[in-house]
Amino acid sequence: MxxxxxxxxxxxxxxxxxxxxxxxxxxxxxxxxxxxxxxxxxxxxxxxxxxxxxxxxxxxxxxxxxxxxxxxxxxxxxxxxxxxxxxxxxxxxxxxxxxxxxxxxxxxxGAEFTRAVEAKQVAEQDAERAKFVVMKAEQERNAAIIKAEGESESARLISDATKQFGFGLIELRKIEAAKDVADTMSKSRNVVYLPNSGNMLMQINPTQ
The missing domain is CATH 3.30.479.30 (Band 7 domain)
Incomplete structure (x- = not known):
């Protein structure tokens, strides 16, 4: 043997x-x-x-x-x-x-159980996908709330500053903005000063 x-x-x-x-x-x-x-x-x-x-x-x-x-x-x-x-x-x-x-x-x-397993896997994948979508929407909602709260706080601070300093703060912001514009334009090659117009700037096409 x-x-x-x-x-x-x-x-x-x-x-x-x-x-x-x-x-x-x-x-x-x-x-x-x-x-x-x-x-x-x-x-x-x-x-x-x-x-x-x-x-x-x-x-x-x-x-x-x-x-x-x-x-x-x-x-x-x-x-x-x-x-x-x-x-x-x-x-x-x-x-x-x-x-x-x-x-x-x-x-x-058997074929019946195999189909059931496949259907369960698809359902689990769909559930995970839905969970991700909900999580993303929640994050976006929280971001929007934080942004809105920030803008609200900014508006409140400006309002408080206006009440405290009057409209002088607004005028100061206008002057600062005008200064920035003038500084930017003065660096352009297509802009010259007009001597008889104070501090005015005028854009002139050098080809004309």
């Missing part, structure tokens, strides 16, 4: 706790337990792998999957894989078979 470790794949279709159909495939690395070779040969023959593994594999997968709902099989895949590995290793030992490794290689659901 060949006592080397050999790989084998097993597929099983079964139902979850919430009655969703799932297709699960396992990769199993197995070998016969050497001290029990005589017993294995007498009870199972040389094709022990073919006679035992598909049967106990389906048995264990159905028992484990029935303990979880479909969403848990996705979110807790490592936990499910560990449960399958432990249960299958113990079951195989009853037949004198040693399992070096058991891993879930494929996991898929």
């Amino acid at each position: 060949d006592i080397r470790t050999r790989p084998r794949s097993i597929s099983s279709v079964t139902g979850t706790k919430d009655l969703q159909m799932v297709n699960m495939s396992l990769r199993i690395l197995s070998k016969p337990d050497e001290p029990r070779l005589s017993h294995i040969f007498k009870t199972l023959g040389t094709d022990w792998e073919e006679r035992v593994l598909p049967s106990i594999g389906n048995e264990v997968v159905k028992a484990v999957v029935a303990q979880y709902n479909a969403e848990q099989l996705i979110t807790q895949r490592e936990r499910v894989s560990r449960a399958v590995r432990e249960a299958l290793t113990a079951r195989a030992a009853d037949f004198g078979i040693v399992l070096d490794d058991v891993a879930i290689t494929h996991l898929s659901f």
